[in-house]
Amino acid sequence: MAKFTCNFISYTLKRTVDITVIIPSVTIPESMGMTLPEGQKARHQKKDKYPVLYLLHGMGNNHAQWTGYTNVELFAEEKNMAVVMLSAENKSYVNVYGDKFYDFVSEELPDFVKEMFPVSDRPEDTFIAGLSMGGFGTLVHALSHPERFAALGAFSAAIQLNPYSLAGDDEAEKHPINPDYDPSTLLKKDVAEGKKLPKMYIACGENDFLFETNKAFVEEIRSLGLEVETDFVPGYTHEWRFWNLEIEKFLNWIPRSDAYAGQNRQV
Numbered sequence: 001m002a003k004f005t006c007n008f009i010s011y012t013l014k015r016t017v018d019i020t021v022i023i024p025s026v027t028i029p030e031s032m033g034m035t036l037p038e039g040q041k042a043r044h045q046k047k048d049k050y051p052v053l054y055l056l057h058g059m060g061n062n063h064a065q066w067t068g069y070t071n072v073e074l075f076a077e078e079k080n081m082a083v084v085m086l087s088a089e090n091k092s093y094v095n096v097y098g099d100k101f102y103d104f105v106s107e108e109l110p111d112f113v114k115e116m117f118p119v120s121d122r123p124e125d126t127f128i129a130g131l132s133m134g135g136f137g138t139l140v141h142a143l144s145h146p147e148r149f150a151a152l153g154a155f156s157a158a159i160q161l162n163p164y165s166l167a168g169d170d171e172a173e174k175h176p177i178n179p180d181y182d183p184s185t186l187l188k189k190d191v192a193e194g195k196k197l198p199k200m201y202i203a204c205g206e207n208d209f210l211f212e213t214n215k216a217f218v219e220e221i222r223s224l225g226l227e228v229e230t231d232f233v234p235g236y237t238h239e240w241r242f243w244n245l246e247i248e249k250f251l252n253w254i255p256r257s258d259a260y261a262g263q264n265r266q267v
Contacts, residue, residue, distance in 0.1 A: 001025055001077040001267070003067070008112065012104040019109070020063045021117055022076045022083040024050060024265075048259035050082040052119040053251075054109070056130025056137045059158075059166055062087040070244040075251050077267045080260035082119045084109070092163035093130075093137030094181045102181075105141060125258050129153030129201075129250055131243045132210070136161045136183070142198050143186035151199040153250040155243050156208050159183050159217050184220060191224050200228040201253055203246045205236025229253060 002025040010017045024046075055072065057065050063085045066072050076083045086109060094102040114121050128149050130138040135157025142152035164175040179185040190197055200221065204214040211232070221228045231249060236242035256262070 001073055003073065004117075005063075006116075010104060010108060012100050012108045017104070018063045018087040020067060020085045021113065022067070022073055023117060024077055024080045024082070024260075046118055049118050049120040049125075050080060050260070051125035051127070051256065051258045052082040052084060052113065053127045053129060054105070055083050055085050055247075056093060056105075056128070056134030057085065057088065058130070058132030058134050059090055062089075066247075069240040070247055072247050074267055075248050078265050079251050080263060080265060081251065082117065084113050084119075088134075088137070090133070090166040090168070092133055092161060092166055092181075094140060094163050094178070096163045102140075105137070106145065120258060122258075123148050124150045124255075127151050127153070127254055129155065129247070130157075131155040132158050132238065133161065133166060135159070139183035140181050140186065143183060143190055144180070146190055146195050146197045149198040151201065151254045153201045153203070153246070153254075154214075155203050155246045155250075156205065156210055156238055157183075157202065157214060157217075158210060159213050183217065187221065187224065191226070197226065199255060200226070201231070201250055202228055203231035203233070203242075203249070205238070205242045206232055206234045207237045208242075209238060 002023045004021045006019050006021065007016050055066050066085050072083060088101050091099050091101040093105050113119055126149050128138050128142050129152065135154035136159060138152050138154050139157060139159065142149050162175065162177055163181060202214060202218055204211050215232065218228055218230055231246065233242065
């Protein structure tokens with residue numbers, strides 16, 4: 001496994017941004033010759049570009065929390081998948097108060113990643129997922145551009161989030177929710193326009209304060225005649241132990257058609 005922590009200047013945000021990128025590479029067993037054919041040496045060589053997951057953090061977190069609190073590095077390495085994590089502050093992955101995080105995530109970040117790292121640019125190899133605020137961002141971006149993603153994963157998603165409330169506005173209620181950033185509105189618009197949606201995976205702990213909202217959103221999805229995979233688990237609240245379980249389940253569930261599909265590695 002190779003993990004890159006990058007700090008680069010964003011032309012969208014007009015400042016530097018931190019990201020972490022996981023790229024499958026030689027593992028310890030491979031470096032010791034334990035999983036290679038006899039006589040073959042380990043090499044830093046890929047047979048094709050990797051599928052990529054854009055993984056979004058929650059409120060108060062940054063690019064480092066997913067790798068700090070979960071085993072996503074292990075899971076990605078086993079699955080031969082690249083993972084991209086960014087620092088989006090508390091801006092909900094949308095354009096709010098002059099900070100254009102929607103534009104950054106939607107356009108600049110994938111452009112930078114595809115130019116700098118060996119990741120696929122095929123929609124069928126591109127996935128997005130996130131927790132809480134990141135679950136909200138996942139739904140907004142995947143439903144705004146459903147043609148770009150094969151699947152989405154929303155874990156304990158803050159579906160009815162008002163981005164102004166997290167951006168430090170004590171009077172956020174004075175700002176109406178932008179319909180372009182409302183998952184329910186976007187979903188209905190996609191259906192009305194006959195768009196093909198990415199496969200949807202929605203998970204939430206049944207003791208989470210966001211459980212009823214997630215349950216209601218799933219019911220809305222199904223009422224529109226759409227399929228959605230759910231994992232509502234008793235006993236869990238808004239916590240990292242739950243999200244560690246869900247990221248592995250999500251990676252096991254997503255559809256794969258890339259050159260590495262079905263080739264789980266020993267790490």
